[in-house]
Amino acid sequence: MKIKAADHIGLNVSDMEQNIVFYRDILGLAIISDKEMEGRFLDTVQGKEDMRYRIVKFESPEGFMIELLEDLNHKMSPQPELTLQDVGLRHFAYEVEDVDAAYETVTKAGFKTISRPETSEDKSMRLFFVRDPENNLVELMQFKEVK
DSSP states (O other), X not given: OOOOOOOEEEEEOSOHHHHHIIIIIISOOEEEXXXXXXXXXXXXXXXXXXXXXXXXXXXXXXXXXXXXXXXXXXXXXXXOOOOTTSSSOOEEEEEOSOHHHHHHHHHHTTOOBSSSOEEOTTSSEEEEEEEOTTOOEEEEEEESOOO
């Protein structure tokens, strides 16, 4: 097998509208698709009957996609506040132009962060982690020589 390219990351959500606010309005990602899907294909690949999803896809400027999936036929709840040290997918990252401005934006909007932006010892990056409405950790980082 040979991987050709990365395509997207998928996140199940319990409240699509809250997540649209976070990913579109706060992070500034573009919505490229918003549709519902159901049927035999979805039931088969999901391994569960009576599946019906609202699927919203967001794209960052370089083309990386986040796919949010809201199960319209089965109740879903946000995950607990897991830490970066827990097993499994713990975070994904976006590079931002100004990490301090990004921190101000997410905190003013009421989203929880692990810490304020921190600069690495070699001064090559500055970053912090924010929780989305489903408690997923999103790393917002700035690469450059930071004084």
